[in-house]
Amino acid sequence: MSVSVTRAAIPPLTRRRRVTDNAMRGLALALTLLALVPLVLILYYLLKKGLSAFSVDFFTTDPTGRFLGDPGGIRSAILGTIEIVVIASAFAIPIGLGVALWLVEYGKDGRFANLVRYFIDVMTGVPSVVFGLFVYIVLVVTQVAGTFAAWKGAVALSLLMLPIVTRSAEVVLSLVPDSLREAALALGAPRWRVILRIVIPTALPGIVTGSLLAVARAAGETAPLLFSVAFVNGWSLDPSLRMNSLPLQIFNDVGQAQDRLVTRAWGAALTLVLMILILTLIARVVQRRSRLAP
Amino acid sequence: MADHHNTRQHFRDELRRLEEGTLGGLDIIREQMDRTLEALEHQDVELAEMIMLDDDRVDGRYLEINQGILSLLALQAPVASDLRLVAALLHVIKHVERMGDQCVNIAKLIPLSGHEPPVREDIKGLVLRMGRAARSEVLQSRAAFATRDVELAADLSRQDREVNVLNREVFRLAIHAGDDPDTREWAMHQTMIARAIERIGDNAVDIGEQVVFVVSGLFREFPTSTAPAI
Amino acid sequence: MSADPDPKEDARTVSDISTRSEQRRARDRDARPTAPVPSAAQAAPGRAGHTIALEKLSAYYGETRAVRDVDLTYAANQVTAMIGPSGCGKSTLVRCINRMHEEIPGARAEGKVTLDDVDIYDSSIDVTMVRRVIGMVFQKPNPFPTMSIFDNVAAGLRLSGVRGVDLRERVEWALRAAGLWDEVKDRLGAPGISLSGGQQQRLCIARTIAVEPEVVLMDEPASALDPIATLKIEDLVHELKERFTIVIVTHNMQQAARVAATTAFMLNGELIEHGPTDKIFSNPNDSRTEDYITGKFG
Numbered sequence: 001m002s003v004s005v006t007r008a009a010i011p012p013l014t015r016r017r018r019v020t021d022n023a024m025r026g027l028a029l030a031l032t033l034l035a036l037v038p039l040v041l042i043l044y045y046l047l048k049k050g051l052s053a054f055s056v057d058f059f060t061t062d063p064t065g066r067f068l069g070d071p072g073g074i075r076s077a078i079l080g081t082i083e084i085v086v087i088a089s090a091f092a093i094p095i096g097l098g099v100a101l102w103l104v105e106y107g108k109d110g111r112f113a114n115l116v117r118y119f120i121d122v123m124t125g126v127p128s129v130v131f132g133l134f135v136y137i138v139l140v141v142t143q144v145a146g147t148f149a150a151w152k153g154a155v156a157l158s159l160l161m162l163p164i165v166t167r168s169a170e171v172v173l174s175l176v177p178d179s180l181r182e183a184a185l186a187l188g189a190p191r192w193r194v195i196l197r198i199v200i201p202t203a204l205p206g207i208v209t210g211s212l213l214a215v216a217r218a219a220g221e222t223a224p225l226l227f228s229v230a231f232v233n234g235w236s237l238d239p240s241l242r243m244n245s246l247p248l249q250i251f252n253d254v255g256q257a258q259d260r261l262v263t264r265a266w267g268a269a270l271t272l273v274l275m276i277l278i279l280t281l282i283a284r285v286v287q288r289r290s291r292l293a294p
Numbered sequence: 295m296a297d298h299h300n301t302r303q304h305f306r307d308e309l310r311r312l313e314e315g316t317l318g319g320l321d322i323i324r325e326q327m328d329r330t331l332e333a334l335e336h337q338d339v340e341l342a343e344m345i346m347l348d349d350d351r352v353d354g355r356y357l358e359i360n361q362g363i364l365s366l367l368a369l370q371a372p373v374a375s376d377l378r379l380v381a382a383l384l385h386v387i388k389h390v391e392r393m394g395d396q397c398v399n400i401a402k403l404i405p406l407s408g409h410e411p412p413v414r415e416d417i418k419g420l421v422l423r424m425g426r427a428a429r430s431e432v433l434q435s436r437a438a439f440a441t442r443d444v445e446l447a448a449d450l451s452r453q454d455r456e457v458n459v460l461n462r463e464v465f466r467l468a469i470h471a472g473d474d475p476d477t478r479e480w481a482m483h484q485t486m487i488a489r490a491i492e493r494i495g496d497n498a499v500d501i502g503e504q505v506v507f508v509v510s511g512l513f514r515e516f517p518t519s520t521a522p523a524i
Numbered sequence: 525m526s527a528d529p530d531p532k533e534d535a536r537t538v539s540d541i542s543t544r545s546e547q548r549r550a551r552d553r554d555a556r557p558t559a560p561v562p563s564a565a566q567a568a569p570g571r572a573g574h575t576i577a578l579e580k581l582s583a584y585y586g587e588t589r590a591v592r593d594v595d596l597t598y599a600a601n602q603v604t605a606m607i608g609p610s611g612c613g614k615s616t617l618v619r620c621i622n623r624m625h626e627e628i629p630g631a632r633a634e635g636k637v638t639l640d641d642v643d644i645y646d647s648s649i650d651v652t653m654v655r656r657v658i659g660m661v662f663q664k665p666n667p668f669p670t671m672s673i674f675d676n677v678a679a680g681l682r683l684s685g686v687r688g689v690d691l692r693e694r695v696e697w698a699l700r701a702a703g704l705w706d707e708v709k710d711r712l713g714a715p716g717i718s719l720s721g722g723q724q725q726r727l728c729i730a731r732t733i734a735v736e737p738e739v740v741l742m743d744e745p746a747s748a749l750d751p752i753a754t755l756k757i758e759d760l761v762h763e764l765k766e767r768f769t770i771v772i773v774t775h776n777m778q779q780a781a782r783v784a785a786t787t788a789f790m791l792n793g794e795l796i797e798h799g800p801t802d803k804i805f806s807n808p809n810d811s812r813t814e815d816y817i818t819g820k821f822g
Contacts, residue, residue: 183668184683187684197683202668202669373781374806375818
């Protein structure tokens with residue numbers, strides 16, 4: 001080529017390159033839209049079918065269980081879900097955080113620590129029904145303090161939440177730069193103070209986010225509650241008794257012949273989704289206040 | 295410890311250039327001294343004129359080296375032996391410039407005696423001997439610095455003692471130069487010339503002291519008859 | 525751009541307050557629940573300096589020996605610089621002095637390190653007390669991100685459980701001594717990380733000296749900073765040495781030359797040479813030192 005070097009220094013964009021770029025971009029976009037379709041449809045159906053169930057009674061009365069006459073609202077299901085999830089969180093979050101702390105601050109890269117990590121990973125993959133069955137066999141069939149009870153459902157849910165809390169807390173805790181720990185140690189702080197006063201406060205937004213997401217996940221699980229809590233219409237604060245919950249309420253109502261019960265199920269599903277939505281939003285807001293990289 | 299001599303190549307080149315320039319200054323002095331000795335021997339007034347004009351070269355070299363050293367200090371922050379070398383070069387080029395000035399002083403004195411001066415051969419002989427000894431000191435100081443030879447440098451003070459002895463002899467002879475006023479005037483000029491040559495020798499000894507400083511980091515004055523050892 | 529506080533004024537302030545803080549220390553001693561490292565208690569009124577002596581100090585990472593048999597004394601109230609090429613062990617050695625080296629899994633130190641004749645590796649010594657008395661400033665400024673400027677400076681006192689100290693007074697003293705007071709006195713509640721890099725490093729220095737250590741170790745304290753901030757840190761070191769014994773690790777030889785009265789050169793884990801800085805930089809004894817500082821390698 002007799003063209004001068006300076007002119008040909010940067011080769012021009014070929015047509016083929018341009019087409020390939022656009023094709024890739026188009027493909028990625030298409031796949032995204034494809035994935036969005038079911039999500040949008042779900043939301044659409046939820047809103048369409050569930051909104052009609054909403055009323056003041058819907059939220060303020062318990063289901064009556066009566067076939068004829070007033071079927072009632074879902075108050076006990078909402079309160080039950082809240083109470084069971086709160087108890088489950090009271091177990092899962094401290095223990096999960098504790099495991100994460102041990103892994104990051106003490107176990108580090110040791111053989112045992114890696115073994116623990118492996119088990120936690122396995123636990124995240126265990127189907128939720130297995131947790132329910134486990135609690136059924138260990139706590140219900142053996143009739144530890146009665147048969148079905150809310151607290152046993154909470155146990156099943158906390159088993160489900162534990163690996164989620166641990167995993168997310170471990171990620172956030174390990175994102176706390178070692179330089180901060182070093183600085184605190186070099187000032188003459190004992191290690192437990194370093195963890196309590198420096199590591200946890202720095203990782204707190206991330207820990208809260210991870211916990212909220214675990215809570216949101218647990219609130220919607222049906223299978224663990226099926227075998228441990230069973231269904232009841234009324235409401236009581238006592239965790240040693242059976243308790244209603246949104247997933248079970250939905251499970252029950254969906255199979256009924258009456259249309260208004262099915263509608264109530266849709267309403268309960270929408271309520272549950274809205275609760276989870278709110279939790280997730282709070283988690284995001286908290287995350288934005290974090291000073292660590294994502 | 296890789297790349298033992300490739301780091302700071304630019305700095306090393308510059309440092310070497312400055313050293314060569316400084317030693318080159320001593321070469322110019324040698325040339326000037328050759329001319330001075332010849333002018334003294336043959337009472338060559340035109341040659342004396344050339345010596346005076348050529349001192350510009352010495353002054354020019356002095357300014358150049360001075361500036362180069364300043365630059366090097368500012369830009370390269372030399373330390374340890376590099377620093378000692380740089381400091382020494384600053385002194386040496388100053389001595390070179392002084393030597394040049396002394397040659398000029400001698401050259402100025404030659405025409406004053408006119409074309410046919412009343413020469414006393416004994417005095418003239420001594421002065422020429424002094425000049426050759428001083429010239430040899432100049433060469434030796436250059437060699438000592440270039441090779442960092444401490445013994446060669448120390449030997450300079452011995453040579454310089456001889457020059458000092460000759461200087462005093464010239465002075466003594468000049469005092470008894472006789473009654474003829476022209477002869478006496480010429481003799482006085484010879485003492486001044488001898489003094490200038492003695493100064494050249496002193497500067498060469500000082501260069502020797504710098505050699506010791508570069509090598510050992512210690513600064514000691516060499517014992518000469520003007521500064522006797524204790 | 526606010527004018528810098530006049531360093532001479534700050535020096536006077538540091539000296540003034542140091543005698544006051546000696547009296548404060550006497551009050552502290554009575555209030556402290558546990559016995560402090562002996563030398564602190566026995567310090568004579570006024571400014572008795574503190575010496576660190578290393579005896580056959582070796583440091584290991586697992587099986588690898590990073591520091592070999594170093595004998596060195598750091599003179600009281602002086603700045604000693606540790607220089608040497610990367611990986612020569614200078615940082616490792618300094619971390620053995622405040623026993624941070626052993627925090628690394630698999631790392632250990634052998635030999636003796638004494639602070640005023642007290643062996644800090646003795647089994648009866650509480651390692652957190654060692655670190656209170658021997659402070660450290662790190663290469664990258666690391667203020668605590670969740671804390672304000674005030675809390676950052678007070679952090680050392682709170683974390684190491686010091687009681688009976690007027691925090692406000694101590695924080696102000698430390699910020700003045702670090703040359704940062706005038707720049708932050710109106711915003712002590714602002715987050716520590718809202719400061720510039722140079723200011724953050726001075727904040728970390730204030731945090732370190734707020735606990736009134738006897739020795740301050742600095743591991744390349746200015747290498748992450750711009751030249752002006754670097755010079756400010758160096759000026760600060762000159763003032764601080766009136767009160768503390770300072771060891772500064774630096775890969776910048778000109779910094780060692782500007783700041784330290786004594787310099788030690790290390791190579792491959794060994795101490796090659798140490799002595800007055802001007803001698804090391806004008807006429808070192810060892811040819812390896814000469815080669816390093818003239819840039820023939822490293």
